[in-house]
Amino acid sequence: MKPYVICHMLSSLDGRIDSTSLKSVTGKGEYEATGRTLGGDGWICGRTTMQRHFAEDGPFQSITNIPAGPQPVYIARRAESYAISVDTLGKLRWLNGDLDGDHLICVLSEQAPEDYLADLRRKQISYVVSGSTSVNLVEAINVIGEHFGIRRLLLEGGGNINGAFLAADLVDEVSILLVPGIDGRRDIPTSFDGVTLSKETAFPLKLLSVERREGDALWLRYEVVRAKES
Ligand SMILES: NC(=O)c1ccc[n+]([C@@H]2O[C@H](COP(=O)([O-])OP(=O)(O)OC[C@H]3O[C@@H](n4cnc5c(N)ncnc54)[C@H](OP(=O)(O)O)[C@@H]3O)[C@@H](O)[C@H]2O)c1
Structure with a gap:
């Protein structure tokens, strides 16, 4: 039940993705507008991106420091659209289970403390625990598809989580809003970023579409070409 995964990113011509630096060369709302047309029923980000743009300041402080270990999926509620964080140790602090109108799902490893999970349940935030010391992305993404019914997932950075999805063969399509800067x-x-596979060839892509956008930006969509099974 793996969702179709589209990695949607805003990028400078030299591939860098610092949104603060790119603000002056990006049309207002263009990243969001192009993203909306991709029709995702969920979006997912790495811990650093979530910390920088969405979570409360400062990490969660566990009182017990007891790793939760293997846990069943916790479904606080079902929703039309989901925001998903990948946070190995349960560091991100959240006010509640609503993120810009999307229901929050936290993907964690078994190292997340048990009082962190209790806090999520108290705030009615859903979670998926997968992987003993690091998040097992393949398993977690399949669980998300199966239990929350997510069919089209937008992978929205940053570079490290995108690289991990790519290396795990989880990315079906890449959508880049290339801005003139x-x-x-x-x-x-x-x-x-951070792909550690011992390979020296690029991941091959097949062009799906090119669209000229406001302010000399280009919106590029590529299919990820999967290695042929031998
Ligand atoms: N231009 C754009 O479209 C765009 C979009 C998003 C972000 N950004 C920018 O990207 C930057 C952040 O990128 P980043 O690469 O530093 O961080 P990131 O990809 O947002 O987050 C990486 C973190 O995610 C957690 N993680 C959990 N499981 C992982 C796994 N299997 N593989 C990799 N990471 C995993 C790790 O933290 P733990 O070990 O603590 O869990 C890791 O350090 C920010 O500057 C942000 O503004 C730009």
């Missing part, structure tokens, strides 16, 4: 700084996240 060059960032050029070192150590700025790119659309796909």
Whole structure:
């Protein structure tokens, strides 16, 4: 029951994705407008992106520090649209289970503390626990498809979580809003970072569409070409 995964990113011409730096060269609301047409019933981000843009300041402080271990899926409620965070250790602090009108699902590893999960249940936030020391992305994404009925998932960064999805063969399509600007700084996240596979060839893509957008931006959509099974 794996959802169809589209990685949707805003990028400079040199592949960097710092949205603050790109603001002056991006048409107002263009990233969101292009994303809406992709028809996702959920969107997912890594912990760093969630911390920077959506979660409360400061990490969760566990009192017990007891890892929760294997846990059943907790479905606080079902919704038409979901916001999903990938947070290995349960560090992100949330006010409630609503994120810009989408129901929040936290994907965690078994290392997340038991009082963190209790806090999520108290706030009616759904969660999926998968993987003993790090999140098992393949399993978690299948669970999300099966238990929440998500069919089309937008993977919205940052680079490390995108890279992990790509390496795990979970990305079906890449959608890049390429804006007319060059960032050029070192150590700025790119659309796909941290892939550690011992391979020296790029992941091949097949062009699906190119659209010229407001302000000289290009919206590129590519299908990820899967390696042929031998
Ligand atoms: N331009 C755009 O479209 C766009 C979109 C989104 C973000 N961004 C930018 O991207 C930057 C953040 O990117 P980032 O690459 O540093 O962080 P990220 O991808 O948002 O988050 C990475 C974190 O996710 C957690 N994670 C859990 N399981 C993982 C796994 N299997 N593989 C990889 N990470 C996993 C890890 O933290 P734990 O180990 O603590 O769980 C990891 O450090 C920010 O500057 C943000 O503004 C840009």
